[in-house]
Amino acid sequence: MSYPSMGALNSIKPRALFTDHPEARGAFTPVSARTSFAQPPPPGLYTTSHSTHSNPTAPSPEKAKVVWPPTVRTYVQRAFAIENTAPEVDKKEMETKLKQVIASSVTDGTLHARDWSNEPLPQQIILQERKDSLVKSADHVYSNGVSPLTLQETNFKAHDSSSKKRKSSELDERQERLPPWSASTSNNVFEDRVSYPDKRHRGEEKTKGLSKSQKRKQRFENGHSQGLPQHISHVKEAPPPTPEVDRGPVVGRCQDLEKKYFRLTAPPNPDTVRPLQVLEQTLDHLKKKWKAEKNYGYMCDQLKSLRQDLTVQHIKTSFTVTVYEVHARIALEKGDLGEYNQCQTQLRALYSQHLGGHPEEFKAYRILYFIHTCNRTDMNDVLADLTATEKQHPAIRHALDARSALALGNFHRFFRLYLETPNMGAYLMDMFVGRERLVALSHICISYKPDVKLRFVTEELGFESDDESARFICDQQGQTLLDEKDAGDVRLLTGKAVRFFEGARAAAFQRVDIKGQI
Template sequence: MYSHAPWAQQPPPIPPAPGTAGSYSPYQAPAYHTVQVRQSFNQAPMAYAPYVQQQPPPPPATSPEEPKKKMTWPEPVRDYVRRSFDPNNLYADVDRSDMEKKLKQTISTATDNHTIDTIDWASLPLPQQMIRTERTRLSWQRESVNMHLNGNGHNDLSTSKKRKSQDIGGGDDENSSSTSTPPWRNTNSRNGLEDRVSFQSPAKDRFEKHQQPFQEDKASKFQKNLEKRQRRFDGGYKSTYKQSPSPEPTSGPVVGTCQVLEKKYFRLTSAPIPSQVRPESILRQTLELLKKKWKKEGNYSYICDQFKSMRQDLTVQRIKNDFTITVYEIHARIALEKGDLGEYNQCQTQLRALYAQIPGGNPVEFKAYRILYFIHTSNRTALNDMLADLTTAEKEAQAIKHALDVRSALALGNYHRFFRLYLDVPNMGAYLMDMFVVRERLAALSNMCKAYKPDVSLRFITEELGFESDADAAQFIYDYNGQTLLEEREEGIRVLTGKAGTTFEAAKAAAFKKVDIKGQI
């Protein structure tokens, strides 16, 4: 046995000294010299190298493998996968391999982030739609960068202009080539005026060459800012419409073939598919169904989503008739009832254009709403423009006449007449007046505290300011820190107007300082 064998881990037993009991001390010096094993091939070879090479590596420690658990996807995820591969949802310009890769990436990301159970898979865009959106976004970014560079004097500007002129049939003549030189350029003047006017001088070439890195840095910075802006807008999948093309194809309107009455609203990220658009006959049935559901259930979030989907189907098919007006009018009234000024303004804007093109509908009713809305927003310029467009017959109509009386009462400071008009509003104008009646009550109460001293009855304020009961009037005073202004006496509750001071004046100033506008017409 070799004493220097590298695998020798334990020293051989040392024989006991003569006369001992046969045991030995473990601290006695070993009878061999240890040798370090070569760590790399760069070291000098040793005599025991063959033994090192023949020694097999120790087997790795193995542990019994745990059985893999079978992943079970939630039902919404499985439905999402089924819809992704539905032939009706496939796009010819999106490869199946790209779609599968995007689908796997989406599900894996949701699994890793532990959001697979919280994502609304029913409204999440399909993978093929995501791919189209990304393509559109990248194309839009490239165009934006090119426009930015060209707008800063980049040399590509002249190239793009030439390409355009060639595309429309111009610039094919040999004399108009970019490499040809005009006859007046062939002069013998060494310092001709045209060198300084029409052509770049060598000094200018050197300057632009020196400036080119700075232009590239500027373009790179612009690109980074653009990507940041895109990421901010793309939190979720709600803002993809900002990069989407026009929902209407250039070849003509879509003719829908979908026969489903109820359909969720989705923002279009590409040209609409006829199989997902309902024709007018189906939309008429949908409208009747929605009117019944609104009366029975009153679920505004559902009704609003369904009406937006109907409006989208009408838009992509370019349907503009009396039925289109009816859809927008009903949706506007429901939005008014729920105080949704954003949806109301969208409908009102479309109705204004439809009334100018198509006879029918209720233009007088919605013109009265516009007057009240401009009073609410204190938009005097738009209000004056609208009043100038009213005909004599429209001014005599009940709804418009009432709205004009409201405007006149506020202009004259006649709060008594204003609240009489507030209690008798035609159609659904009361919902709009509710939006600015609080500030007008504060203004009227501020004036009453200056005119009626030392006190007035609570009943007088109830009648003058159009409250439904004395309790509502008292609560209104309480809400604006007027607890100390109410005093109960034998003849009833009195409001101490003489002690009001600047209480309601400050509340009035704050109310007129800011108007909450959720949407503009």
């Protein structure tokens, strides 16, 4: 028997092996080749033509896109703004409510007609719904005009209903659980002869067979006979607390220019709160007093009291921005970073509402502050939020150059920028320039051997004089590292100072922990 060659087999069409023979044409049905691993549909499921099945990847018709108006986008931005967040409302709950509000407007066709600028935010809607539910629950208790039952009446009804529902089998089981000296009679003389490990166990044995209502009644009777006066026949339960109602901002009536700061432990009294016109006079008065006396303790107390009066009256204007900026600058001048951070945090929220002020100046302060705290995460957030116009502002450009110089290790440029700091940024740079000088000194000691002139250190590290640079080294306990040559030439012994300044640099870069940090 001869076999066909491979060339002969390849020339035969696949379907011809099954359908070309006349006897095989009625025995087999041609089936299209399978192109995927998906489960084939059952027969009869699709009623479309063969052309439809042959193209399973035909694109489905696209859904109509919803065009969101700019007012809706602004509404969503206001919902996620920091100043509008509510601590009582979870972020996921707020997002769910926001989707419901927008979806309902799309469904009823009011997406473009609704006034989204005056529409309540989703967190406000959630808080209002909670208040309404509390009010409805409180009104439902007394809506029928019937006073609640007393404690004795409640116990009696519970005991009566439980006794009616109790079956005889339960009574028989309770009789079987009781000891033999207690099951016969209620007042058995043998019960007192039983010894118990302690008195508490004896009390448990006595009340073991009682129902919950009987135990509750016994406790009430014991308390009544021990501590309650006999003439009290019943005790009424206290009504549920009435939900608090938001009465809105306070309107002050105080006319005093100076007022000490006290932390609020109760709702503010309008007689002790100063109105806006008095607060404006107070700020002018405090500015004059600060220039004359420079008493920071008094000034900080008065400015915190002024800020508190603005907060309780919900005053958010350009005057509010001015108050926080003045307090932040005074705190920077005195090195009070805790109070400065509180003002800086409030200023971020106020600047987002476009109320005026000097946002570029304080953004530059934020960059310098994050250099001081080595906070790279928040630094990246600040850099990402800067616009091209803000980067051209002199104060912000200076802060960015200082950060870039430190990142590149260009200490020569950094200390030149330190001597040219605009506004009050020098007060912030003073807080970390000593740390950077230690880093620069360690690099100088590695690069220059065996010594270097003290004058070179003075010029490179931004000191005003040789005495100041020598005093800085002595403050780090490095007196032995200075050597005075002939003609008053003082030199730094860099060969001996390498390990010394390496250790000082490591100690200076420990974690910064500041009260009120942003």
